[in-house]
Structure formats: structure tokens, C-alpha cells
Amino acid sequence: MNGDRADAAALVARAQFPDATPRGIAGVIARRVSSGELAPGERLPTVRDLAAVLGVSPATVSQAWQALARAGMIESRGRAGSFVRGGASARGASARLAPRMRGMAAPDDPVRLDLSRGTPDPLLLPALGPALSRVSARAETGSYQAEPVIPALATVLADSWPSPAGSIMVVDGALDAISRTLEQLVRFGDRVVVESPGFPPFLDLLDVLGAEAVPVRLDAHGMVPEALARALRGRPAAVLLQPRAQNPTGASMTAERAEALAHVIRSAADVDDLVVIEDDHSGLISTEGDVTLGTWLPDRVVHVRSFAKSHGPDLRIAALGGPRDLVDRVVARRMLGPGWTSRMLQTILLDLLTDGTSIDAVAEARRQYYTRQRALGDALRARGVPVAPADGINVWVPVLSERSALVQLAAAGIRVAAGTPFLAASDTADAANGARTRPGGDFVRVTVGALRDGADDVADALATAAQHVAVGGY
Incomplete structure (x- = not known):
């Protein structure tokens, strides 16, 4: 503990914190990391010790640490403490986009029907x-x-x-x-x-x-x-x-x-x-x-x-x-x-x-998307899957287990998007520990706008993958 307190005092002496708000503390640390004055792998003082030296509450420092972690500049190693990330910088934060974007992207495996992309039907776009x-x-x-x-x-x-x-x-x-x-x-x-x-x-x-x-x-x-x-x-x-x-x-x-x-x-x-x-x-x-x-x-x-x-x-x-x-x-x-x-x-x-021709084409696309939404939505509700009426090209489908649903649908030749990437970190904070913190449970996103026909067959596959889910909201 004395070592941590000394580390905190040294950090304050080196950096100075004119603004002891979470934003101010995070900003000072971010600038030190970006400049290299805080090196990759360097251990930061504990939240409690830095709070004591700065004369603020531990919650204030904790919020600063959380902001820095979200930006990819520091990482927590549990009881070992918090450390500057290797190669961390504000400009390098974009590297953290990969996991979430990978969750949206479609894999390379062949499927019979890809309903994962969230893109319009190219056949319904006006002619260029x-x-x-x-x-x-x-x-x-x-x-x-x-x-x-x-x-x-x-x-x-x-x-x-x-x-x-x-x-x-x-x-x-x-x-x-x-x-x-x-x-x-x-x-x-x-x-x-x-x-x-x-x-x-x-x-x-x-x-x-x-x-x-x-x-x-x-x-x-x-x-x-x-x-x-x-x-x-x-x-x-x-x-x-x-x-x-x-x-x-x-x-x-x-x-x-x-x-x-x-x-x-x-x-x-x-x-x-x-x-x-x-x-x-x-x-x-x-x-x-x-x-x-x-x-x-x-x-x-x-x-x-x-x-x-x-x-x-x-x-x-x-x-x-x-x-x-x-x-x-x-x-x-x-x-x-x-x-x-x-x-x-x-x-x-x-x-x-x-x-006029292009205006008519867009109007026809709007009608087609509405028809496809209604066809799949009605078919799912008839099979006991509680989907809400939806507008546009996507529908949010409740499932008992996201992972299981993705596997079952892939086996049926259908690809949909996993629901997890659509949730903020605080909605999935305890997922690693198995806690069910997601609002309403697990979901998958289905791009119904890409479904030109066969709504009943897709509804059968989705209903099987969803199993028996209790009625709930988004």
C-alpha cells in the first residue's frame, strides 16, 4: 500500500492535475500515455491511493480509469492492478473497433440465404x-x-x-x-x-x-x-x-x-x-x-x-x-x-x-419492404415467436441462446446477425460470468428486406432456433 501511495504521489508530481474531475484526470493520463511519458506496461496507482493523494473520492478516479479503458489506453489485470496498454494511444483506439465490427460482418462460409447484412435489396434500388x-x-x-x-x-x-x-x-x-x-x-x-x-x-x-x-x-x-x-x-x-x-x-x-x-x-x-x-x-x-x-x-x-x-x-x-x-x-x-x-x-x-420513374421505384421498394416485414412477422408470431411489428428492413428476434440460434440457423443454411454487437458494454457487463444482464435476454437481427420469398420456411427455422422464449420488449 505504501508503494502504491508513493506511486500516486509521484504521478501527481510528474503530471499535475489542475482539474480533478473524471474527465480532467483521464485527460491528463491520456496525454501522458500519448506522449510516451507513461510507457506501455507501466503500472498505475490504485484508484483508492490516487484518490487520497488528489483529495477526491475513489469513484471519481474510477470513472477516469473506466474512460481510459474504453479508449484502449489502459487495461485492468484484476488484482494485479491497472496498466498502460502496449502500443496504446488515442490514435490507436480504432484498433478496438474490430471485435464489434467482426460481430456484424458476415463470415466467409457459404449459405443458402444471407439475412445478416442490414443492406437493401439491390433489385429494389432505382436504376442509375x-x-x-x-x-x-x-x-x-x-x-x-x-x-x-x-x-x-x-x-x-x-x-x-x-x-x-x-x-x-x-x-x-x-x-x-x-x-x-x-x-x-x-x-x-x-x-x-x-x-x-x-x-x-x-x-x-x-x-x-x-x-x-x-x-x-x-x-x-x-x-x-x-x-x-x-x-x-x-x-x-x-x-x-x-x-x-x-x-x-x-x-x-x-x-x-x-x-x-x-x-x-x-x-x-x-x-x-x-x-x-x-x-x-x-x-x-x-x-x-x-x-x-x-x-x-x-x-x-x-x-x-x-x-x-x-x-x-x-x-x-x-x-x-x-x-x-x-x-x-x-x-x-x-x-x-x-x-x-x-x-x-x-x-x-x-x-x-x-x-418520376425513380420516385416510383422507391415507392415500390417501400411497399415491398413493408410486405416482407409483415409476412415474416406474422409467420413468426403464428409460431409463438414474440416479434414486435417493425419498419424498414430489419427485425429483432428474441432467442433463448444467441450462440445456439446462430449455429442452428447456419445448419439450416441461413445467416443472421448476432445480437451482442448491438448492445452497449454496460448491457453485457456480466456476460463473461454467465449473468443474464441483457435487456429481455438474447436476440438476433434478421434483415427481412433481403427475404424475397419463402417467409414461412425462414419462420420455421427461426422459430426452431428461438425455441420457447417468454414474451418481452426490446
């Missing part, structure tokens, strides 16, 4: 040929100085936006929009409210930023207001949600739920700077209404609309709209990178959004 033939004469490729968003597309986006936005810009896909927005809002150690279950790359982005994901449970209409109210007591910097066709559950917010969530945020204490980021990734193929908290919180909502599911993943285009000052910051930062999204691609998207 006619748009390409019309674009060549209109697209501008020779200018650095032209407007970042072509004016005609800016008008179409503004006219279709779910609530007035101070500014709308075009970026390279929804994740690009969300990553750039989070970078403007979130500092190391900040908390960000996320859906549980939620989209795994969101959790990976927060890991890279050194932010703490605060999971909030869902029901059939999205985030539960009472659960959000509890999460806001931790004074998060942002709320990240999917208003429609939520991935993985397929839940969509109603206007009443959006208003209730906005009221919770407006009524919460000490969150005046909180920003809501909405990822409307499946908007144009969703059968539910276009809803945003921006209707009630116009100065605190960034709304992102992707066209990947409706018009093609390789277009790599999404629109981002929100408060002008925040969007301007994203624009300014982006000028130091790609600068703008190709105006040729923007012209193609504009054509697809305004051409």
Missing part, C-alpha cells in the same frame, strides 16, 4: 442508367469555388426536411455526418445517450472519441421517456437516436413520442448544451411518418437523412441539417479534409429524387 445519361451535361467537375451543395439539391432537401433547419449540408453518408457532428460536441470522458439495442458503429465512434455510451431502453416507439430522463441525470453531451426503422429493432417514433422526449430534454436540469443527433437512415423506404424532435427543439437537433437504403449504398450521400452555428463548424472542419461531396454525385442524387 437513365440518371447517368442525363447528368453528364449538367455536372460540374472543374471548380473549387462552387457552392458545396448544388442549389437545386439544396432546395429539394429544404422542401422535404421534417422541420425548419438553420442550415443543410451534404456529406459522404450517414456515418460521416454523425462522426463529424460528434467530433464537434463530444470531449474525452463525456457521456452520450444511445439506444439499447443500437447501431454498433455508433458505439465504436464513441469508443474512438473516449466517450461513455449511456444506453436507454426502447419500446415499439423508440426511446422510453422515463429511461431517457434517468440518463439525463448524468449530464450527457448528446443524445444519439434513430427516429425511424431503428437498427436493429425496426421501431419508429410517433409524433407523440417525439414530443414526449423533447419535453423530457427541455425539463432536465444541467443539460442546456445537449444536442440531439437523429439518424434517419431509412427515411424514404420507411412506412412511418417523418418525425423529428426538431419540431420542439429547433436549436438543439441535428437531423441526418441518408439515401443509401433508398437509392444505393455506393452513392455515399447523406444530408445533415441543424442549427446554423453547429453546421457551420462541421463545414469548416470538413474543408480541411474532403472539402465537399462530389457535385457529380449530388447531381445524380438530384435526378433520382426528382425523376
Whole structure:
């Protein structure tokens, strides 16, 4: 113990901690690790001893240690203590993305039916040929100085936006929009409210930023207001949600739920700077209404609309709209990178959004996805599998055991996505010890949008894999 206390005192003397909050402590340690002053493998003082030297509670230091561990900078070795990770650095944190992303990726083994990818049916995307033939004469490729968003597309986006936005810009896909927005809002150690279950790359982005994901449970209409109210007591910097066709559950917010969530945020204490980021990734193929908290919180909502599911993943285009000052910051930062999204691609998207044949193709895709969702959902419920009605292309299926279900389905020639990557760390904290801490038990995600026919056969296989699961929520 005396040695640990001496280590703590030496660390304070070497580093100095002008801000003894969890964020401040984690920031000092992070900078020392990044600079090499704390070497890989070096043992850190115990939480209790560093707290005693700094004059703070052990919980304060513990929160700092947890943030550093999530960022991949330190690791706990149980009773041996906490150590600087080998090769650790803030820039190396992205290496920690691999486990979660591997959980989403499909393996190389051949299957009869792949329902794991979460991607649209390529046969339901509008044809690009006619748009390409019309674009060549209109697209501008020779200018650095032209407007970042072509004016005609800016008008179409503004006219279709779910609530007035101070500014709308075009970026390279929804994740690009969300990553750039989070970078403007979130500092190391900040908390960000996320859906549980939620989209795994969101959790990976927060890991890279050194932010703490605060999971909030869902029901059939999205985030539960009472659960959000509890999460806001931790004074998060942002709320990240999917208003429609939520991935993985397929839940969509109603206007009443959006208003209730906005009221919770407006009524919460000490969150005046909180920003809501909405990822409307499946908007144009969703059968539910276009809803945003921006209707009630116009100065605190960034709304992102992707066209990947409706018009093609390789277009790599999404629109981002929100408060002008925040969007301007994203624009300014982006000028130091790609600068703008190709105006040729923007012209193609504009054509697809305004051409009658393309509009009809997207409407038909929306109808097909609705039909496929209903067919599989009805078939599963008829077989005793309690799936909730879903919007978009995915459905969240309860199973008795995730691992067993994956194996059984693979044996039947069907691949689905494991549920674990969609859960924040705090939702699976005791999984290694066998504790059942996941909300509602185990799940798999099924991309029903890829199921063109054979819903009854797939439902039979899923029902067998699910076995007999008690009815529950998300």
C-alpha cells in the first residue's frame, strides 16, 4: 500500500492535475500515455491511493480509469492492478473497433440465404442508367469555388426536411455526418445517450472519441421517456437516436413520442448544451411518418437523412441539417479534409429524387419492404415467436441462446446477425460470468428486406432456433 501511495504521489508530481474531475484526470493520463511519458506496461496507482493523494473520492478516479479503458489506453489485470496498454494511444483506439465490427460482418462460409447484412435489396434500388445519361451535361467537375451543395439539391432537401433547419449540408453518408457532428460536441470522458439495442458503429465512434455510451431502453416507439430522463441525470453531451426503422429493432417514433422526449430534454436540469443527433437512415423506404424532435427543439437537433437504403449504398450521400452555428463548424472542419461531396454525385442524387420513374421505384421498394416485414412477422408470431411489428428492413428476434440460434440457423443454411454487437458494454457487463444482464435476454437481427420469398420456411427455422422464449420488449 505504501508503494502504491508513493506511486500516486509521484504521478501527481510528474503530471499535475489542475482539474480533478473524471474527465480532467483521464485527460491528463491520456496525454501522458500519448506522449510516451507513461510507457506501455507501466503500472498505475490504485484508484483508492490516487484518490487520497488528489483529495477526491475513489469513484471519481474510477470513472477516469473506466474512460481510459474504453479508449484502449489502459487495461485492468484484476488484482494485479491497472496498466498502460502496449502500443496504446488515442490514435490507436480504432484498433478496438474490430471485435464489434467482426460481430456484424458476415463470415466467409457459404449459405443458402444471407439475412445478416442490414443492406437493401439491390433489385429494389432505382436504376442509375437513365440518371447517368442525363447528368453528364449538367455536372460540374472543374471548380473549387462552387457552392458545396448544388442549389437545386439544396432546395429539394429544404422542401422535404421534417422541420425548419438553420442550415443543410451534404456529406459522404450517414456515418460521416454523425462522426463529424460528434467530433464537434463530444470531449474525452463525456457521456452520450444511445439506444439499447443500437447501431454498433455508433458505439465504436464513441469508443474512438473516449466517450461513455449511456444506453436507454426502447419500446415499439423508440426511446422510453422515463429511461431517457434517468440518463439525463448524468449530464450527457448528446443524445444519439434513430427516429425511424431503428437498427436493429425496426421501431419508429410517433409524433407523440417525439414530443414526449423533447419535453423530457427541455425539463432536465444541467443539460442546456445537449444536442440531439437523429439518424434517419431509412427515411424514404420507411412506412412511418417523418418525425423529428426538431419540431420542439429547433436549436438543439441535428437531423441526418441518408439515401443509401433508398437509392444505393455506393452513392455515399447523406444530408445533415441543424442549427446554423453547429453546421457551420462541421463545414469548416470538413474543408480541411474532403472539402465537399462530389457535385457529380449530388447531381445524380438530384435526378433520382426528382425523376418520376425513380420516385416510383422507391415507392415500390417501400411497399415491398413493408410486405416482407409483415409476412415474416406474422409467420413468426403464428409460431409463438414474440416479434414486435417493425419498419424498414430489419427485425429483432428474441432467442433463448444467441450462440445456439446462430449455429442452428447456419445448419439450416441461413445467416443472421448476432445480437451482442448491438448492445452497449454496460448491457453485457456480466456476460463473461454467465449473468443474464441483457435487456429481455438474447436476440438476433434478421434483415427481412433481403427475404424475397419463402417467409414461412425462414419462420420455421427461426422459430426452431428461438425455441420457447417468454414474451418481452426490446
